Amino acid sequence: MTNDASNLAICARGLVRRFGDLTAVAGIDLDVRRGMIFAVLGPNGAGKTTLLRMLATLTAADDGTATVMGHDIAAAPQKVRASIAMTGQFASLDEDLTGRDNLMMLARLWGFRGRAARIRADELLAAFELSGAARKQVKDYSGGMRRRLDIAASLVVTPGVLFLDEPTTGLDPSARKGVWHLIRQLAESGVTILLTTQYLEEADQLAERIAVIDHGRKIAEGTSRELKAATGSGVLHVSLADQSQLEAAAELLAARLGSAVQRSPEGAELSVPAGNAADANAAIAALIAAGVSVADFRLGAPSLDEVFFALTGQPATSETPQNPEEAAAS
């Protein structure tokens, strides 16, 4: 598959954005083919949102260039805007208005007049199962309903590229599945989707290609399978019977297999990339010989979590809220 300009929805070269002393995005290249779901994966503060905002013309790039649906983000932002939609991390809706009013307002801003705006709003409400709440103020919506309305608001006109910034952050598992289902359906209908996520499972489930971002740089890119393969053939998971032996066991494994060892937060579990079964076997034997009581061990394909660890040397923080204020508010 050639990535010439005509089948690329997004083509970015060397994008940079600084905020004072902080370089949020430090030179990122990105090629996203039309019609695919592309995930930008990374921990908080990696620069995902800033990257998305630059591509969506919300933040100017300090350096580098990018085209979205063939239009230059710096030279023709208005043309870019005409072919994209963005659903930010926090529902960008007018809470005082009803769901229907919100959609009608956007339809009118796009140029639908009178009845056409109402018809489009009602179509979207029906498609997103919000007809029953059409006349309710958005402030009375549940989190899942808000997110659905927010995505509906991005589809008033079918966008070429839909940017979704952490589309399932803060949603309960069933609402999250609903949003995933929706994103897949959208992609099937031909919309290119660029989403950011800090959930490894989400990128694995949804995206055809994944770019892993850390400290403003792209540290890896590929399909989920390619990324997993990059960490070696497999990962050795070891459960210990005695948690106090954790550090000693970790050091031993690291020395034996020559890779960084990830400690599970729950305690007595370690995982480490292993080149092949023979190496893994030798490492387990060495553990037992050293007097470590091994409760369980298995060799498996790496999860994205382990991929991320192998690439960055730190675990991807996934379930912690973004900032303490939010945690206090919820």
Next chain:
Amino acid sequence: MSDITAAPAEPLRKDRAALGGAPGIAALRHIAPPAPPGPMSNALVFGWRAILKFRHVPEQLFDLVMTPIMFTLLFTFVFGGALAGSPGEYLQFFLPGILVQTVVFNSVYSGMGLSTDFQKGLFDRFRTLPIWSLAPFAGLMVGDLLRHLIAGGIILGIGLILGYRPEAGVIGTLLAFAMLLSIGFGMGWVFIVLGLLVRTPMTVMTLGFTILFPVTFASNIMVDPATMPGWLRSFVEVNPISLMATALRGLMSGTASLSQIGLALIGPVVLTLVMAPLVLWLYRRR
């Protein structure tokens, strides 16, 4: 089209419901953008939004008129006799002034609204739309002017009930309201700038009133400056708020001179000329 084949529809729907998904997305029409609307049309949509807000949040009207109503009643009946001989005479002096104060104070709310919209991320959506970039502000102004008309109308109504009589009649009152709207338009820019600069709506309000309280009290809205110390009087006399109050009194009593009207309009005109480009710059930079 596949809907016609009825057989698999039922289990399929159940399946999707179990997934918690939205079964209708697949059926959603692909819609290309209609002909792009003009800037005026964009601005009117934001105006429409402001009007909807009145319908959905009528309590905001309460915020807008409570303070001026309390001021009117307190000043008229508590201080009026002492200040002007009788409450009735004081009301005749005070009412045009409190109209100016109402409009000036209420401009703070548009800054708060703007700050709220930014905080909620609503502007992120607006800024990714292919619309005239100043349209949201133009719409904000439409809402503001409407708020000023409603609040001004209520205060005038209460004044009339209490015995206030505009000597210039209906025409003078209409001209006075036109002047009020100009004042509101000019002051609005100040708080739009504040709304763009300040992160939280509460800070916009605190800052706004910190600026506005001294400026409105050190004016001729409440009392004739004749008894003030010289240094204060020289400030009060050039205070744009005083110039506005003087012109409004003149218009409503039919004694306004062209120079009074011109002086009152200096503030709003200068503010618009300075602040509107500043708003544009701040907005694009944000």
